[in-house]
Amino acid sequence: MTHTTPPRRPNVPAVPAVPAEILAYYGRGKEDARLREGGAPAGRLEFWRTQDVLRRLLPMAPARVLDVGGGSGVHAEWLAADGFEVDLVDPVPLHVEQASRLAGVTALVGDARDLPAEEAAYDVVLMLGPLYHLPERTDRVRALAEARRVVKPGGVVVAATINRYAQLHDLLREERYFTPLNRDRTDAVLEDGRHPYHEEGFFTVAHFAQPDEVPGEFTEAGLTVERQYGVEGVAWLMGGVESWLDDPARREAVLAATRHIESEPALLGASGHLLTAGRRVD
Numbered sequence: 001m002t003h004t005t006p007p008r009r010p011n012v013p014a015v016p017a018v019p020a021e022i023l024a025y026y027g028r029g030k031e032d033a034r035l036r037e038g039g040a041p042a043g044r045l046e047f048w049r050t051q052d053v054l055r056r057l058l059p060m061a062p063a064r065v066l067d068v069g070g071g072s073g074v075h076a077e078w079l080a081a082d083g084f085e086v087d088l089v090d091p092v093p094l095h096v097e098q099a100s101r102l103a104g105v106t107a108l109v110g111d112a113r114d115l116p117a118e119e120a121a122y123d124v125v126l127m128l129g130p131l132y133h134l135p136e137r138t139d140r141v142r143a144l145a146e147a148r149r150v151v152k153p154g155g156v157v158v159a160a161t162i163n164r165y166a167q168l169h170d171l172l173r174e175e176r177y178f179t180p181l182n183r184d185r186t187d188a189v190l191e192d193g194r195h196p197y198h199e200e201g202f203f204t205v206a207h208f209a210q211p212d213e214v215p216g217e218f219t220e221a222g223l224t225v226e227r228q229y230g231v232e233g234v235a236w237l238m239g240g241v242e243s244w245l246d247d248p249a250r251r252e253a254v255l256a257a258t259r260h261i262e263s264e265p266a267l268l269g270a271s272g273h274l275l276t277a278g279r280r281v282d
Contacts, residue, residue: 018091022133026092036074042232042272045241045254049258050128050160050231050275052255053229054075054158057158062084065122065124066087067126067128069112069128069130070095070107071090081104087108087122089108092109093109115147120152120153120155122150127144140207144157144218144220144223148222157218157223157280158276160231160274161274162273163208164208164210167208194207211269224278224279228268228275229263230264230268230270233270233271234261234270235257
């Protein structure tokens with residue numbers, strides 16, 4: 001059952017609407033398959049590595065987790081199976097409908113910048129998507145400040161960002177960078193990280209961040225940064241990764257190798273995605 005957005009908290013400024021291009025992009029329903037078994041290889045690596053990092057960061061279950069921008073519940077599903085109490089918030093109605101079918105997961109429509117939750121209600125707040133769909137720094141800081149508000153003192157906040165050169169690397173790997181239009185659009189993003197909407201483009205409205213940007217936004221939101229983790233490392237750029245991930249033994253080797261370099265400063269930007277972990281320290 002899909003839940004509707006609850007009334008906005010009083011005395012809180014309204015947030016701008018989520019751009020229609022973002023809602024339409026995710027309304028196609030492809031995000032679920034991207035991260036699960038059988039989806040794109042880089043998506044599967046992102047899923048397994050995110051799971052690997054989170055299982056080391058999160059407190060023992062049962063703990064209350066708010067999965068902000070949690071999509072169709074790809075991560076909420078295994079978190080609930082691990083024994084966590086999981087609430088999911090997402091601006092895309094289709095995602096909320098999909099997530100609400102999962103055992104142990106409650107889901108409702110909402111915005112990361114104005115969370116429908118009480119202060120200090122959760123042990124963990126995950127933001128594995130919202131920050132890279134907020135092109136304005138003020139909106140990203142507001143979303144992180146909301147995460148700080150609803151997490152308990154000492155609680156952990158983990159946010160994902162897309163690295164500045166992710167599309168450049170991805171298009172080179174897939175040999176699509178050699179098309180002049182693709183090259184021009186990709187090069188333009190490198191200037192300031194702003195990825196606009198294009199008809200028949202690769203992605204929707206987004207911000208591609210430099211790794212050293214994110215700690216400053218955490219700090220401005222009142223969060224104490226503890227560590228950053230490159231999710232895919234450099235493995236996602238290697239030609240054999242598709243077959244490696246299909247072989248359980250080789251997959252474990254890839255995950256172990258990526259773990260060795262996950263917080264190496266010189267390699268953080270080579271990963272497609274970055275996880276930044278911080279805490280509310282009162």
